Amino acid sequence: MKPTEPDLEQILRRAPQPRPPTGLEEKLLRQVELPTCAQRAAETVPLLPPWRAWLNSWWPVVATACLAAACLVLVAVQQTELRELRAAVSAARARQAAGTAPRAAEVQAPAGASTARDPREDLERLRTVAKRAAADVRDLEALESENAKLRERVSAGPGLTAAEVQTMTDARDRARAIACINNLKQLGLAARIWAVDHGDVLPPNLISMSNEISSTKVLICPGDQGRQAATDWAAFSPANCSYEYLAASGSDTEAARVAFRCPIHGHVGLCDGSVQGYVGQRHPEYLVSRGGALLFEPPPNPSQAPPPGAAAPVAPTPTMSAEIMRRYGLQPPASAPAQAPANPQP
Amino acid sequence: MLMDPQPEQLVLAARAGDRAAAGELISRYYARIYALLRRLAGDDSDAADLTQRAFARIWQALPAFAGRATVASWMHSIAYRTYVDWLRSNHRAEPRSDEWWEACPAPDPSPADRAAASDLAATLFRAVDALEPAARSTVHLHYYQGLSLEETADALGIAVSTVKYRLRQALEALGARLRDHQHPLPRLNPQRQP
Numbered sequence: 001m002k003p004t005e006p007d008l009e010q011i012l013r014r015a016p017q018p019r020p021p022t023g024l025e026e027k028l029l030r031q032v033e034l035p036t037c038a039q040r041a042a043e044t045v046p047l048l049p050p051w052r053a054w055l056n057s058w059w060p061v062v063a064t065a066c067l068a069a070a071c072l073v074l075v076a077v078q079q080t081e082l083r084e085l086r087a088a089v090s091a092a093r094a095r096q097a098a099g100t101a102p103r104a105a106e107v108q109a110p111a112g113a114s115t116a117r118d119p120r121e122d123l124e125r126l127r128t129v130a131k132r133a134a135a136d137v138r139d140l141e142a143l144e145s146e147n148a149k150l151r152e153r154v155s156a157g158p159g160l161t162a163a164e165v166q167t168m169t170d171a172r173d174r175a176r177a178i179a180c181i182n183n184l185k186q187l188g189l190a191a192r193i194w195a196v197d198h199g200d201v202l203p204p205n206l207i208s209m210s211n212e213i214s215s216t217k218v219l220i221c222p223g224d225q226g227r228q229a230a231t232d233w234a235a236f237s238p239a240n241c242s243y244e245y246l247a248a249s250g251s252d253t254e255a256a257r258v259a260f261r262c263p264i265h266g267h268v269g270l271c272d273g274s275v276q277g278y279v280g281q282r283h284p285e286y287l288v289s290r291g292g293a294l295l296f297e298p299p300p301n302p303s304q305a306p307p308p309g310a311a312a313p314v315a316p317t318p319t320m321s322a323e324i325m326r327r328y329g330l331q332p333p334a335s336a337p338a339q340a341p342a343n344p345q346p
Numbered sequence: 347m348l349m350d351p352q353p354e355q356l357v358l359a360a361r362a363g364d365r366a367a368a369g370e371l372i373s374r375y376y377a378r379i380y381a382l383l384r385r386l387a388g389d390d391s392d393a394a395d396l397t398q399r400a401f402a403r404i405w406q407a408l409p410a411f412a413g414r415a416t417v418a419s420w421m422h423s424i425a426y427r428t429y430v431d432w433l434r435s436n437h438r439a440e441p442r443s444d445e446w447w448e449a450c451p452a453p454d455p456s457p458a459d460r461a462a463a464s465d466l467a468a469t470l471f472r473a474v475d476a477l478e479p480a481a482r483s484t485v486h487l488h489y490y491q492g493l494s495l496e497e498t499a500d501a502l503g504i505a506v507s508t509v510k511y512r513l514r515q516a517l518e519a520l521g522a523r524l525r526d527h528q529h530p531l532p533r534l535n536p537q538r539q540p
Binding site for chain 2: 003005008009011012013015017018019020021024025027028029031032033034035045046047048049050052053056057
């Protein structure tokens with residue numbers, strides 16, 4: 001007969017014990033060498049309490065059991081809540097089926113209010129609400145008529161004199177020009193930050209310094225009504241930039257070199273980060289093209305500036321091919337309608 | 347000293363220098379330690395020598411006993427490590443069976459003891475001695491020495507799950523060897539060289 005595993009275990013547990021030779025116990029007792037006081041003081045480890053020893057062995061089981069118990073409690077609570085919610089839903093359905101669905105006013109009533117109201121009270125309350133609604137309708141009609149009158153006045157004319165209109169227009173244009181200068185400042189700062197990380201070399205294009213530019217909105221001149229800021233850099237195209245970038249891969253040590261130019265206001269941002277306002281419109285002779293770079297070179301002394309009546313030297317227009325302008329985001333793509341940033345109308 | 351002190355109390359007393367407590371520990375455990383070493387070493391004199399070495403180590407390790415394991419598993423652990431060190435220091439091969447069970451009949455024969463005295467039990471004990479060392483030491487500690495699974499794991503320095511796995515493997519191997527116990531295993535040379 002083939003022995004089973006319990007049989008084997010029983011036989012193994014009943015295995016005879018080898019008997020120690022006589023005299024071994026006495027020999028062991030003679031050889032007892034207990035630790036000395038110094039050893040005890042240096043090496044003695046305090047005995048753990050029984051529960052601690054038990055916990056050392058069983059803490060994984062205890063932790064798992066606690067976790068399971070917590071999960072059970074959570075599930076029980078959820079089940080209870082679900083049961084209550086189901087009961088509430090079934091009660092609501094029953095009320096709806098019986099045509100006694102609670103009215104909104106009753107639902108919003110504070111707790112403790114009587115659900116069984118007197119019909120006369122309800123009628124009185126509804127009348128009050130109707131009166132209030134009628135008053136609101138009258139106010140609304142009055143407001144609408146007044147609004148219509150105001151619209152008529154606006155459409156007939158603002159009622160402002162030509163001088164006032166001109167003043168407002170000028171103020172708006174100044175605000176846009178200042179915002180444009182601010183944009184150029186930010187672009188110049190971004191280019192210089194990029195150059196600091198890349199050996200004083202300015203970025204090859206606007207996309208390269210996208211990490212340094214806070215928003216694509218700074219690439220749009222407020223006076224440029226024909227362009228819109230890109231939603232993000234992934235959607236950026238030349239049509240989303242109003243400014244000319246003229247210092248691609250240039251050196252930021254060339255302080256007088258023009259890095260950015262606004263074709264609308266004529267502001268120029270130089271490689272040193274500064275911005276000169278209205279240069280393109282008021283002093284185009286200060287812009288000198290030399291060695292493929294556009295430089296800002298005002299006269300060293302204001303007294304040396306040519307008199308207003310004198311013929312100003314013709315400033316050479318920077319020549320850039322359409323290819324380069326497209327590359328630096330200065331021209332919209334061929335598919336987009338040409339925005340002609342070179343001759344803008346602010 | 348208390349009338350029937352717990353083993354942990356005996357260890358604490360021995361640690362404090364109480365020779366009587368040390369003697370009580372010897373009286374309680376030396377036979378089991380000797381039996382373990384006798385089965386593992388396969389020789390009476392080697393087993394007696396190893397028992398003395400094991401108890402010398404036990405006295406040295408008394409201050410380090412922290413109670414994380416039971417006293418029995420702690421002593422068996424030291425005895426087993428003494429045996430392993432002895433094997434390594436002498437470059438010995440694993441000693442094989444010398445039919446120790448034939449020389450030490452059980453004091454009160456019971457049906458199970460009678461079965462152990464039979465050919466089946468002899469074949470089983472011989473098969474245990476032919477197991478690989480890890481499984482053999484686990485079987486010795488758990489079945490022969492009567493240690494629990496946790497105590498066996500503490501004595502061998504392994505996880506309880508490993509003890510269970512080794513015992514399962516050992517029982518399967520023993521069952522396979524005993525399928526035809528009409529053909530008993532050949533007697534192994536106790537001093538066989540690897």
